[in-house]
Amino acid sequence: MSVDSKVQTPLHYFHGVFGRPGIESDSSKLFNTDVECGLVIKEAPLSAHLNVRGDAGDAGFCKAVADVLGVALPTDPGLCNHNDSISIYWLGPSEWCVIALGGDAAELEAALRAKLSGHVSIVDISGGQTLINLRGHGVETVLKKSTVCDFEALPMAKPGQRGVTQSTFAKASAVISNRCDGSYDLIIRRSFADYIAQWLLDAGAEFGCRIER
Amino acid sequence: MSTAVTQKNRTGSGSCTDASAPIQFTFNGKSYQGVVGDTLASALLANGVDVVGRSFKYARPRGIVGHGAEEPNGIIQLGSGAATVPNLKATQVELYPGLEASSVNGWPNVDFDLMGLIGAFGRLMPPGFYYKTFMYPKKLWMTYEHFIRQAAGLGATPVENDPDSYDKLNQHCDVLVVGAGPAGLVAAREAARTGARVIIADEQAQFGGSLLASKQTIDGLAATDWVTAMVAELEAFDNVQLLPRSTAFGYYDHNFMAILERRSDHLGLTAAQGTRQRLHRVRARQVVLAAGAFERPLVFAQNDIPGVMAATSVTTYINRYGVVPGTKLVICTTNDSAYQTAIDWHQAGREVVAVVDTRSVLDGDLVAAAKALGINVIAGHGVIEAQGGKRVKRALIAPLNDDGSAVTGSARRLDCDLIATSGGWSPAIHLSSHTGAKPIWDEQIVGFRPGASKQQERSAGACRGTYSLAGCLAEGASAGAEAAKLAGCGDGNMHFPLPTCEEYAQQPQQALFLVPHTKSASRAPSQFVDFQLDVTAGGVELAVREGFESVEHVKRYTALGFGTDQGKLGNINGMAILANALGQSIAETGTTIFRPSYTPTTFGALAGRDVNQLFDPERYTAVHRWHSDQGAKFEDVGQWKRPWYFPQAGESMHDAVNRECLAVRNSVGILDASTLGKIDIQGPDAAEFITRMYTNSYLKLAPGKCRYGVMLKEDGMIFDDGVCACLGENHYLMFTTTGGAAGVLSWLELWQQTEWPALQVYFTSVTDHWTTATVTGPNARKVIAKVCNDIDLSNEAFPFMDWRDGTVAGIKARVFRISFTGELSYEVNVPAHYGRQVWEQLIAAGEEFGITPYGTETMHVLRAEKGFIIVGQDTDGSMTPGDMNMDWVLGKNKAFSYIGKRSLDRSDTVRENRKQLVGLKTLEPADVLPEGAQIVFDPKQQIPMSMQGHVTSSYYSACLGHSIALAVVKGGLERMGQKVYCPLADGRMIAAEIVSSVFYDPKGERHHVG
Secondary structure, eight states, X not given: OXXXXXXXXXXXXXXXXXXXXXXXOSTTSOOOTTSOOSEEEEEEOSOEEEEEEOOXXXXXXXXXXXXXXXXXXXXXXXXXXXXXXXXXXXXXXXXXXXXXXXXXXXXXXXXXXXXXXXSOEEEEOGGGEEEXXXXXTTHHHHHHHHOSSOGGGSOOOBXXXXXXXXXXXXXXXXXXXXXXXXXXEEEEEGGGHHHHHXXXXXXXXXXXXXXXX | OOHHHHOTTBOXXXXXXXXXEEEEEEETTEXXXXXXXXXXXXXXXXXXXXXXXXXXXXXXXXXXXXSSTTOSSOEEEESOGGGOEEEEEGGGOXXXXXXXXXXXXXXXXXXXXXXHHHHHTGGGSOTTHHHHHHSSSGGGHHHHHHHHHHHHTOOOOOOSOOOOOEEEEEEEEEEEXXXXXXXXXXXXXXXXXXTOOEEEEOSSSSTTGGGGGOOOEETTEEHHHHHHHHXXXXXXXXXXXXXXXXXXXXXXXXXXXXXEEESSTTTOSSOSSSOSEEEEEXXXXXXXXXXXXXXXXXXXXXXXXXXXXXXXXXXXXXXXXXXXXXXXXXXXXXXXXXXXXXXXXHHTTOEEEEEEESOSOOOXXXXXXXXXXTOOEEETEEEEEEEXXXXXXXXXXXEBOTTSOSBOSOOEEEEOSEEEEEOOEEEOOHHHHHTTOOOEEETTTTEEEOOSOSSSEEEOGGGGTOOSHHHHHHHHHHHHHHHHHHTTXXXXXXXXXXXXXXXXXXXXXXXXXXXXXXXXXTTSSOBEEETTTTEEHXXXXXXXXXXXXXXXXXXXXXXXXXXXXXXXXXXXXXXXXXXXXXXXOHHHHOOOOOOSOSSOOOHHHHHTTOSGGGSSOOBOOTTHHHHHHTTOEEEEXXXXXXXXXXXXTTOOHHHHHHHHHHHHHHSOEEEEOTTSEEEEEESTTHHHHHHHHXXXXXXXXXXXXXXXXXXXXXXXXXXXXXXXXXXXXXXXXXXXXXXXXXXXXXXXXXXXXXXXXXXXXXXXXXXXXXXXXXXXXXXXXXXXXXXXXXXXXXXXXXXXXXXXXXXXXXXXXEEEOOOSSSSOEEEEEEEGGGHHHHHHHHHHHHXXXXXXXXXXXXXXXXXXXXXXXXXXXXXXSSOOTTXXXXXXXXXXXXXXXXXXXXXXXXXXXXXXXXXXEEEEEESSTTOOOOTTOEEBSOTTSOSSOXXXXXXXXXXXXTTTTEEEEEEEEETGGGOTTOEEEEEOTTSOEEEEEEEOSOOSXXXXXXXXXX
């Protein structure tokens, strides 16, 4: 999948926008890396996002997923297993979100379908959501403004594994996952992306905030 | 200008003030000077301002009584204009340069109050006055209330938009400590040590609580130094959050505490930047309440004259603020603690006229200390009356009997300008009460202490009736360790050695609330119980004489505790006087229950950032900005913004919709249908499951085929509709209505998870994944052919109600030949990243055919011309498929039932004369019926008319050249060709004929077109 200008990620119109006290948060403001920001939002654009459903109690299913993705399927609640390019987020007892950075969803789906059998569901949802990373010293306050979930109580992030939860986010929803470096990943729905971007710019304004690609 | 000149009661710096740093402010239009660290109240007292307001009912002059949240009189309006704040307590307003405040009560001014003339006739307004006087005639109550409120002067709300911003933080912690006095500080430290996440909140600007005004030593340090060290210790923990200026105002279920943090109120009327106030929504595993206690004033005649204060407040003003609010002090007390006030006053260099103690035998340590300073102590006496006008001039004291119930000798006068009283202490049980814990009367402490816990909380220190400093420290430390353990941290043992402090031997206090007068309560000058609402002891007794017995009824009859101070000072005295009048104990009488908010809370903080453009999410499709660039007007559909119509220069909505409609009928139009709900369904039992959800069958739907279906709730009523396509073996795509998407997905999950878990089927929402462009009109095929060359678009190869995989504008797409317009239609679905580019390519391809983007209004007109229903517009949750003339969608031979089927045989659903969907054609073609218009058969009947149905959809059809409407009419299908009438609110009566609901192309030749 090539990245060309005609392809629009959910945060397409917000790349380079920043908000801080006294500065309008609108897209006319140019991206300025000199601005010290306590909240930096970075979109991981155009990756493969698959929703995978299956029986976590079926060892064959778990092994096949692990074999294809090279990452063990997390079967315990609240865990995300990952390597450098692929993350598997536990969403429910029989539901996972697979994100392959820069991956091709159709190829990945085909590879999984070739190995999986029985009652499974694989759905390409790449266009319907996006992964964003929130970093900076303001990130925890911004998350506290945004979600009622206790993200500090997520399983500790360590190499190869993170915590993950689904919760409300402002008046929308998000998948929230912690990272070893103290930053957080959010998976947000496309149709709510404008609202969430505006919410984050507003919530991060007290720290200085920008959205980068 | 030296501060001594202007601030006659300022003696120097207190523990929290800097007398060398003056601040200018104005009160009731007059300029004053305070100092850094002052509250408005301490600054007013420093300047000798006696009268700060007028009372609610009698308009009596009132002065400052307390020093914190309990203050009933110093109720002020801060600032003016958009940011003005009503009903603040002067004792809680931190002074800032340029502060402007005025009394909320008292017009034209507090020193000469016209309403005071009414006050002079105070006895004309007994309790229940409003009920007795203003209830009749009932219809005038609103008028009465208006004037009563205006006269009462409850402050003015700003009429402009709030210039400030507010936000909310969701917090989680193991241990929440409310109150940062001695008990709270050590509780937080013990909990913090275990690694527990701790939040400690205190409503004051500085931590320390009562210690800020204390001269005691702790661990050899002055109390204020010990506080400083403790705060530093807590700050060093990275698992502790300290929240000063933060009031825990509401304690709700599941250990949820609402805390209001005032972030900029101490700096000015509006926040220069950032948020003015922040609402902390704290979910705590365990809570330690260390909220302290309020000193109870004694009730005696004319105890509301300015210059009567709570003894501890006098101490606080002296020690904390460096303000001695008078020159000659008389203290009246029932306990030892007020002797500290006498000592502090004496040491400030002013005269203590006497300490009048209602007890006859006095031998406590503080009593001895006061006597050692030469302070005149008068035992066995009480202050029975204050005298003076706008300031106390003297106290009348008289000897009392042993239980303090009667005056036993003649009264004598003591000249003074301040009377400080202490009737003991009332634990601040408010937050405990919020949880539903019933307060318990404790004879020992002469007060209500918290009842059995209803939440994961415990009280420590003064708020549970423990008043010695050492006791507070011990209880706090223990509570902190215990709370941490129950939250899963630490072993529950205290780790730090208990801080050491001096202990004073205290003798028991006397349980006395109302100091008797030589005359009875009804004859004596008013003895005020609730200052803010002018409730007197005589009023409470009158309520009893009039038959009120329940404390809750007396509260409502007299308004005791109804003020913005929630009766923090007056309630217990009121209960005690009530109990006495009823001849029963206070325990038997009980108390009213406190509810949130502990102190008034701004609406702004409760709203937070959920305002303006962030009030509700706006959901956008991937093509949204193209639409807005084209000047589209948008319509809200659920949270989605959908293009409503695309007006061109000079066009009205009517013009635009007519143009768009004709373009679709005559050539080609394009609609953004991305908002329709889409659910991907996979699994071996998918077809069976879908067949149970819809009224018709999907068991034989082959890959490549689509089918329209209707979903019912169990009651047989339509709740959603849409097309379902078979994508492959065991794989389906279900379209839902835009507004129904989330509800349908929940509905499917509900039935699968709870009723039919054995059916193997998974559901995944793909609404956001796809951008859907509907290309529709006679030229639709030609447009698609220009951008798609791998699908055979011929009618034979790709008929109506089929779908195909293919490539559109270079992007892998699913193309559905389904139609909501009745025209030849292709719904092109591409992943949303490509939505905008494919849309633009379709526009470019359609240019030669005049492709016209259209919005929801045109979509509605086109579908109405075809008689296609919109669920939620033509249905309202009480319509069956039969009502919609859609029996054809009911599967007659399904092996398994479907949801709602059974209800279609109910007596109500099969009865005659149900409202049925029909078309209406107005006799005057240009008349467009209003949607919602009621339908009658006989236009000449009397009002109320017999309503026979209503209009559900109505438009002008440019294509047909007349108006069209859909309506539900009783027995409508049997009434074809009959006339009906719509009487309108404006007096017009529009006549219409019942016709078929399909106005256009009844045989469906156009969407099948080859």
